[in-house]
Amino acid sequence: MLPEIVTEIPGPRSRLLGEELHKYESRNVTFISEKFPVFWDNADGINVWDVDGNRFLDLTSAFAVSSLGHKNPSITDALKKQACKLLHGMGDVHPTELKVELCKKISELTFEKWSGERGKSILSSSGSDSIESALKTAFLHTGKEGVICFKDGYHGTSIGSLATAGITKFKEPFTKQISHFGFTVPFGESGLSKVIELVSSHNIGAIIVEPILGRGGKVVPEDSFLPALRDICDKHNMVLILDEIYTGFNRTGKLFACEHWNVIPDIICLGKALAGGFPLSICTGKPNIMDAWPVSDGEAIHTSTFLGNPIGCAMALESLSIHSDPTTTSNVNKKSQFFINTLKKIQHPYRGKIRGKGLMLGLEILDDLGNPNGALATKLINDSLKAGIITLADGPTGHVLALTPPFNISNEEILWVSQWLEESLKTSN
Ligand SMILES: Cc1ncc(COP(=O)(O)O)c(C=O)c1O
Incomplete structure (x- = not known):
């Protein structure tokens, strides 16, 4: 369904809720301004409705x-069925069968495959x-506390x-409080020499x-980057932790992004x-690495109350059965190609490069000199709400418009978004 023009952002109910929230929630949490936010009420597919009844096309997949x-629908059904049986279990004491199924399924889709x-x-x-689980596991396995991480x-x-x-x-703000085991280097090929220096x-x-x-x-790194990190970890008995929290589950056009480079992580x-x-x-990790943890003696040393919650497990099992269907992956790739081709047709100097893979895309917004234009990206985000679109910006200068829609976005909606972008860029100077 194509978006509709929204006359008042935020609408009266959202505005009121914003004022109330500001009084009761820690002030750092929700950004509240004259133009932000709208309070969500319900959603379906790619559409979200706010408390004032306005409908938006969600380009963020929340x-x-x-x-x-x-x-x-099928994930919601799984939730409903499970909610009628058991809402909460005892994750690390008396767990559910669903936890067994989920751990097996994740193993099948990752390391077993x-x-x-x-x-x-x-x-x-x-x-x-x-x-946290990954960092602790790596330390237990290697006994070495240092961790290399990347800028941005x-x-x-x-x-x-x-x-x-x-x-x-x-x-x-927490520099004095946090532990200093992380060493930050530039992301991509340019950081590799620093990685090697730190390792020695x-x-x-x-x-x-x-x-x-x-x-x-x-930012997509050079093709040689992840394989090079894999080699360094192999040579120096280090653990390669891939954070696929964002990139996982077909977001980039493969079930997991590491599959673009055939790199197998340790965790x-x-x-x-x-x-x-x-x-x-x-x-999830290789068994020899995960077995750095001692066998539980009745008290797990790393656990949490909601670990393996049955509703979450039931929903995840349903979600994984959809994600592991190859048609889900091929649909992401088709939509991605269409989105990229459409964005490329935007004829305006402020339209910069298209970044990303699959449906994890980013559009650079530039100024007259071709430099990052975070201010214009922010304006587009605010204006997009009035056009019935929800989007966000990323990157150190906030100039990359994030386009990460649900996979069921239609070609018609993609065309509409691109036309809106082109019009907005044209009227922005
Ligand atoms: C790559 C990546 N890692 C970790 C996180 C943190 O996840 P959470 O917000 O669920 O703690 C995020 C969240 O945006 C993420 O994008």
Whole structure:
């Protein structure tokens, strides 16, 4: 369904809720201004309705979670069925059968498929949680505390994952509090010599990397980059942690982004689209690495209350059966090609390069001199709401318009979005 023009943003109900929220929520959480936000009420497929009844085309998949569409019918059914049976279990004490099924399924789709080895998992709730699991596992396995991470990389905001953040804004206020085991180097080929230097001068046990930078601006590295990191880790007994929280589950046109380069990680972290809308994440690794953890003596030393929640597991199993169907992947690639071709036709000097892969695309917004234009990207995000579109911007200068829609976006909707972009660029100077 094509978007409709929205007359008032935010509408009266959203405005009121914004004022209320501002009084009761920590002020750093929700950005509230004259133009932002709209409060979501319900959603279906690619459409979202706000509390004032306005309909929007969601080009974000709500942070790349609703890849299979908002309220995907079979995932919603799985949720309803499970909700009538068991809402919550005892994740690490008396677990559910669903946890067994999910760990097996993830193993099948990752390490068993890649190398015939069984993958072993730690389940958790947020993406950051799975990063914590991965960092601890790598340390237990190697005994080496140092971790190499990349500029503009994002792995969450928990205190451990912050140590590996490549976006300084998130960690600067906590510099004194966070641990300093993370060494940040440039992302891509240009950072490799620094990686090698660090490996020979420091006690480095792991490299953590997003195969394609997500929040960092949809940056695809050179083809040699990930294989080079794999070689370095092999040579120096280091653990390669791939953060596929954003790129996982067909987002980039392969089930997992590492498959573009045939690189097998030691540990993969997954979240976001895993359960299609339930906070569930997983850290899966090679068995010899995961077995660095001692056998539980009745008290797990790394656990959480909601670990393996049955509703999340049921939703994830349904989501995985859709994601592992090759037609899901081929559909992403077809839509991606169409989107890229359409964006390329936008004739305007402010339209920069198209970044990314699959339906994890980014459009650079430039100024008269061809430089990054974060201010215009911000204006487009605000204006897009009035045009009935929800989008966000990424990258260190905020000039990369993120185009990460649910996979069921139609060609007609893609054309409409591109036309809107072209018109908006033309009227922006
Ligand atoms: C690549 C990547 N890693 C980790 C995270 C953190 O996940 P969460 O917000 O669920 O903690 C994100 C979130 O955007 C992400 O994009």
